[in-house]
Amino acid sequence: MKTHSSGFHPSVLILYAKKLILDPIHSFGRYSQLLFRAFGAVPEFGTYRKNLWEQMIHVGIDSMPIVMLAAAFSGAVTTVQTSYQLVSPLIPKSIIGSIVVPSMVLELGAVVTGFILAGRVGARIAAELGTMRVTEQIDAIEAMGLNSIGYLIVPRVIAGIVMFPVLYIAACFVGIGGGMLVGHIGGFVSIGEFVDGAREYFQPFDPIFGMIKCLVFGFIITSVSCFKGYYTRGGAEGVGKATTEAAVASCVFLLLADLVLAATLL
Amino acid sequence: MISVQNLHKSFRDKVVLQGIDLEILEGETLAIIGRSGSGKSVLMKHIIGLLQPDSGRVTVDGVDINAISYADLRRIRQNFGVLFQGGALFDSMSSFDNVAFPLRTFTSMTETEINRVVMECLEMVELPGVQTKMPSELSGGMQKRVALARAVALKPRYILYDEPTSGLDPETSTTIDELIQSLSDQLNVTSIVVTHDMHSVLNIADKAAFVHEGKMHWAGTIAELHESDDQILRRFVKANEYLIGK
Amino acid sequence: MNISNELKVGLTIITAAVIFILGVRYFQDLPLFATTYELTAEFKDAGGLIPGNLVRVHGVSVGSVETVNISQESGKVDVTFHIDRKIIVTEGSYASVSGIDALGAVRMDLYLGPLDAAVIPEGGRIGVGEGNDLFGDLTARAPDMIEKFSEVLNGLDIVVSETGTLLSEPESDFRKTLASVKGSMAQLESLLTSERTRLSSILLNVEDATGSLKTLTAENGPAVSKLITDLSATLTTLDVELESLGEASRSLNELLAKVNSGQGTLGMLVNDPSMYNKMDSTLDGINALLADFKASPGKYLGEMKLVDLF
Numbered sequence: 108m109k110t111h112s113s114g115f116h117p118s119v120l121i122l123y124a125k126k127l128i129l130d131p132i133h134s135f136g137r138y139s140q141l142l143f144r145a146f147g148a149v150p151e152f153g154t155y156r157k158n159l160w161e162q163m164i165h166v167g168i169d170s171m172p173i174v175m176l177a178a179a180f181s182g183a184v185t186t187v188q189t190s191y192q193l194v195s196p197l198i199p200k201s202i203i204g205s206i207v208v209p210s211m212v213l214e215l216g217a218v219v220t221g222f223i224l225a226g227r228v229g230a231r232i233a234a235e236l237g238t239m240r241v242t243e244q245i246d247a248i249e250a251m252g253l254n255s256i257g258y259l260i261v262p263r264v265i266a267g268i269v270m271f272p273v274l275y276i277a278a279c280f281v282g283i284g285g286g287m288l289v290g291h292i293g294g295f296v297s298i299g300e301f302v303d304g305a306r307e308y309f310q311p312f313d314p315i316f317g318m319i320k321c322l323v324f325g326f327i328i329t330s331v332s333c334f335k336g337y338y339t340r341g342g343a344e345g346v347g348k349a350t351t352e353a354a355v356a357s358c359v360f361l362l363l364a365d366l367v368l369a370a371t372l373l
Numbered sequence: 374m375i376s377v378q379n380l381h382k383s384f385r386d387k388v389v390l391q392g393i394d395l396e397i398l399e400g401e402t403l404a405i406i407g408r409s410g411s412g413k414s415v416l417m418k419h420i421i422g423l424l425q426p427d428s429g430r431v432t433v434d435g436v437d438i439n440a441i442s443y444a445d446l447r448r449i450r451q452n453f454g455v456l457f458q459g460g461a462l463f464d465s466m467s468s469f470d471n472v473a474f475p476l477r478t479f480t481s482m483t484e485t486e487i488n489r490v491v492m493e494c495l496e497m498v499e500l501p502g503v504q505t506k507m508p509s510e511l512s513g514g515m516q517k518r519v520a521l522a523r524a525v526a527l528k529p530r531y532i533l534y535d536e537p538t539s540g541l542d543p544e545t546s547t548t549i550d551e552l553i554q555s556l557s558d559q560l561n562v563t564s565i566v567v568t569h570d571m572h573s574v575l576n577i578a579d580k581a582a583f584v585h586e587g588k589m590h591w592a593g594t595i596a597e598l599h600e601s602d603d604q605i606l607r608r609f610v611k612a613n614e615y616l617i618g619k
Numbered sequence: 620m621n622i623s624n625e626l627k628v629g630l631t632i633i634t635a636a637v638i639f640i641l642g643v644r645y646f647q648d649l650p651l652f653a654t655t656y657e658l659t660a661e662f663k664d665a666g667g668l669i670p671g672n673l674v675r676v677h678g679v680s681v682g683s684v685e686t687v688n689i690s691q692e693s694g695k696v697d698v699t700f701h702i703d704r705k706i707i708v709t710e711g712s713y714a715s716v717s718g719i720d721a722l723g724a725v726r727m728d729l730y731l732g733p734l735d736a737a738v739i740p741e742g743g744r745i746g747v748g749e750g751n752d753l754f755g756d757l758t759a760r761a762p763d764m765i766e767k768f769s770e771v772l773n774g775l776d777i778v779v780s781e782t783g784t785l786l787s788e789p790e791s792d793f794r795k796t797l798a799s800v801k802g803s804m805a806q807l808e809s810l811l812t813s814e815r816t817r818l819s820s821i822l823l824n825v826e827d828a829t830g831s832l833k834t835l836t837a838e839n840g841p842a843v844s845k846l847i848t849d850l851s852a853t854l855t856t857l858d859v860e861l862e863s864l865g866e867a868s869r870s871l872n873e874l875l876a877k878v879n880s881g882q883g884t885l886g887m888l889v890n891d892p893s894m895y896n897k898m899d900s901t902l903d904g905i906n907a908l909l910a911d912f913k914a915s916p917g918k919y920l921g922e923m924k925l926v927d928l929f
C-alpha cells in the first residue's frame with residue numbers, strides 16, 4: 108500500500124488522537140482526583156475557616172460592583188430591544204416585563220455573572236495559585252503538614268458556591284431594576300405595566316432554576332480555575348498560561364453546563 | 374532519625390538522583406554539599422515527601438514516609454521546619470503573619486503569646502521591625518531570613534535548610550550560622566543544611582555529605598573531610614576560597 | 620479594618636437572601652410581608668393553569684397558584700394556591716379557572732362564600748365552579764347550537780307540512796280562516812328553508828373562526844379578548860331566539876296534535892275560540908319573528924360580521 112504524500116504519517120494520527128482524546132481524558136482524570144481530594148479535606152474546616160471568609164470577600168463582595176454594572180446594562184438593553192421589536196399595537200406593553208424578567212432570572216443573571224466571574228475570579232485564582240506553585244509556597248504549606256488542597260482550594264470553591272448565588276441575586280435585582288427604569292425613562296413601558304407583565308408570566312421555578320445554575324456555575328468556575336492554577340508549571344510563563352486557560356475553560360464549561368441544565372431541568 | 378536508602382529520581386528523561394544513601398542521627402547536623410544542579414534541593418524535598426522517589430525509601434523515625442497515608446505523612450511533617458531555597462514566603466501576608474502562620478495553625482496560643490514568639494524569632498534573624506512589611510517589600514536576603522524565622526518558629530524536631538546563607542553578607546551569614554548551631558545545641562534539633570558555603574559547613578556541621586552526579590559521592594565527619602584525598606571532593610572544596618586560604 | 624470579614628460576608632448573604640425571598644414574592648404577587656394561606660381546589664380540567672398564575676377575588680389579585688398536580692387517587696387535578704391571609708374563605712366558596720389558555724393568560728377566580736359561614740381552615744379544600752375560558756366555551760357551544768337549530772327547524776318543517784295536509788281537506792267552512800294559516804305556514808316554510816342553510820353556515824363559520832382565533836391570538840392580546848366576548852354575546856342572543864322559535868313550534872305541534880286526535884276535529888277547533896286564538900297568536904308570533912328576521916337579519920347577525928375580520 109502506498110502512503111499519502113508528505114506529512115501524513117500514521118504517527119501524526121496517533122499524535123492527534125493523543126491530543127484530542129487522551130489528553131482531555133487525562134486532564135479530566137486529574138481534575139476529578141483533585142476534587143476528590145478536596146472533598147476529603149472538607150471536614151478539616153477549622154484550618155481554613157479564616158481563609159474562607161477572605162475568599163468570600165474576594166469572590167463575592169469585591170465582584171459586586173462590576174457584576175451589578177454589567178447586569179444593569181443587560182437588563183436595560185433587553186428592555187430597549189424588546190420594545191424595539193414589539194411593533195404591533197395589538198400586543199400590550201406589559202409583554203416587555205414578561206420578557207425581561209424571565210430572561211434575567213433564567214439566563215442573563217446567571218450567565219452575565221458567570222462570564223464576569225470567569226474573567227475576574229477565575230483568572231485571579233489561577234494566577235494566585237499558579238504563583239504560589241512556582242514560588243514553592245504550595246510546597247511550603249504542604250511541608251508544614253497542612254493539606255494544601257484543603258487550605259487553598261476548598262475555601263475558594265465553597266466561596267464560589269456560596270457567593271455566586273448572592274451575586275446572581277444582586278444581578279437580577281439590578282438588571283430587572285435597570286430594565287424597569289430604562290423602560291420608564293425611555294417611555295417604552297411604565298413600571299406598573301412592566302410589573303403586571305412580569306407577574307402574569309412569573310413561574311416560581313424560574314428563580315429556583317436560576318439558583319441551581321448558580322451553584323453549578325460557582326462550582327465550575329472556581330474548581331476549574333483552582334485546577335489550572337494548582338498544577339501550574341514553568342515560571343511566569345506558566346502562570347500566564349494557566350491564567351488564560353482558567354478563564355477560557357471556565358467560560359466554555361459554564362456554557363456547556365448552561366446547556367445541559369436547560370436541557371435537563373426545563 | 375532520618376534515613377535515605379538507594380533513592381532514585383528522574384524527571385521525564387532527566388536523571389537527577391541515582392542511588393542516594395544517607396543517615397542523620399538524632400541531634401546531628403548534616404551538611405549536604407554539591408555543585409549547583411546536582412540534586413540537593415530535590416533530595417531535600419524527598420525527605421519531607423514533597424516528591425515521590427522512583428525507587429528507594431525515605432524513613433523518618435523508622436517510618437517509610439511513602440508507604441503511609443496522607444494524614445500520617447502530614448502528622449510527620451509537623452515535626453519539620455523547612456526553609457526553602459527561594460524562601461517561599463506567603464506573599465499575601467505580612468512578615469509578621471508569615472512567621473505567625475504556623476503558630477496560629479498548629480498551636481492554641483493567644484495573640485499576645487504569638488506576638489511575643491514572632492518578635493523573638495524576627496530578632497533572632499536580625500530583622501526586628503520588618504513585621505508590617507510585605508515579602509515583596511523585602512530584599513532577597515531579608516525574605517530568606519523571615520522564611521528562616523517561620524521555619525523555626527514552632528521549634529520543630531527537624532529543620533531542613535536549603536542554602537540558608539546564600540545571598541547574605543558575611544556578617545549576617547555568621548549570625549545565621551550561630552542561630553542554626555544554637556537551635557541544634559539548645560533544643561537538640563536534628564538539622565540538614567544544604568549549602569555551598571564551606572565556611573558554614575565547617576562552623577556548624579557534625580557531618581557532611583557530598584552529592585555528585587546523582588550519587589552520594591562522599592560522606593563523613595568534618596574531620597574526615599579535611600583529610601579526604603578524594604579528587605572530586607578536593608576540587609569542590611578547593612574551589613571555596615576559604616579553604617584555599619588555609 | 621473595623622468591620623470583620625465575617626460580618627461583611629454575613630450581611631451580604633443575608634441581604635441577598637432577603638431580596639431573593641421578597642423579589643420572588645413580589646413577582647408571585649404575594650404580599651411582601653403578610654403571611655399567606657394555603658388552599659387546594661380539585662378541578663376536572665385545570666384549563667392550562669400553571670404554578671405562578673394569579674388568584675383573584677372580584678378581579679383583585681390576592682395570591683398565586685403554587686402547584687398543579689394530577690391526583691393519583693381521583694385522577695382529577697389538585698391545584699394548591701396561596702392567598703393573602705386577610706381574605707376570609709368560608710364554606711361555600713368556590714374556585715374556577717378563567718382567562719384565555721391560548722394567550723397563556725390563565726388565572727384562577729375565587730368566589731367567596733357567605734361571610735357568616737364557617738371559615739375553611741389552612742390547607743383545606745374548596746369547591747370548584749364552571750370556568751369561563753371564552754375560547755373553549757365558544758368552540759364547545761357552536762356545534763351544540765347548530766344541532767339545536769336544525770332540530771327546531773326540522774320540527775317546524777313537520778308542523779308546517781302537517782298543517783298543510785290538514786288544511787287541504789275540503790271539509791270545513793273555515794277553510795278561509797285556515798287558508799291564511801296555510802299562507803303563513805308556506806311563508807314560514809320557505810323562509811326557514813332558506814334561512815336554515817344560511818344560519819348553519821354562519822354557525823359553522825363561527826366554529827372555524829374560533830379555531831383560527833386560537834392561532835391568531837398568539838399575536839393579538841386584549842383586542843381579541845373583547846371580540847370573543849362580543850361573539851359570545853351574539854351566540855347568546857341567537858340562543859334566546861332559537862328558544863322562542865322552539866317554543867312557537869312546540870305550541871303549534873300541540874295544537875296540531877289536538878286537531879289530529881279525535882277530540883280535535885276541525886269543528887271543535889273552530890268552536891273553541893281560545894284554541895283558535897292561541898293558534899292565531901302562535902302563528903302571529905312566528906310570523907313576526909320571521910318577518911323581523913327576514914327584514915333585518917343584520918340585527919341578529921350584525922355582530923357576526925366581526926367574524927369577517929379574520
Ligand SMILES: Nc1ncnc2c1ncn2[C@@H]1O[C@H](COP(=O)(O)OP(=O)(O)OP(=O)(O)O)[C@@H](O)[C@H]1O
Binds near residue numbers: 408409416
Ligand atoms: N520539578 C522538576 N522538574 C524537572 N526537573 C527538575 C525539577 N526539579 C529539579 N529538576 C532538575 O533536577 C536537577 C537538580 O535540581 P536541584 O534543584 O535539586 O539542584 P540543586 O542541587 O539544588 O542546585 P542549586 O545548588 O543550584 O540549588 C536540575 O538539573 C533541575 O533541572
Ligand SMILES: [Mg+2]
Binds near residue numbers: 413414458
Ligand atoms: Mg537547590
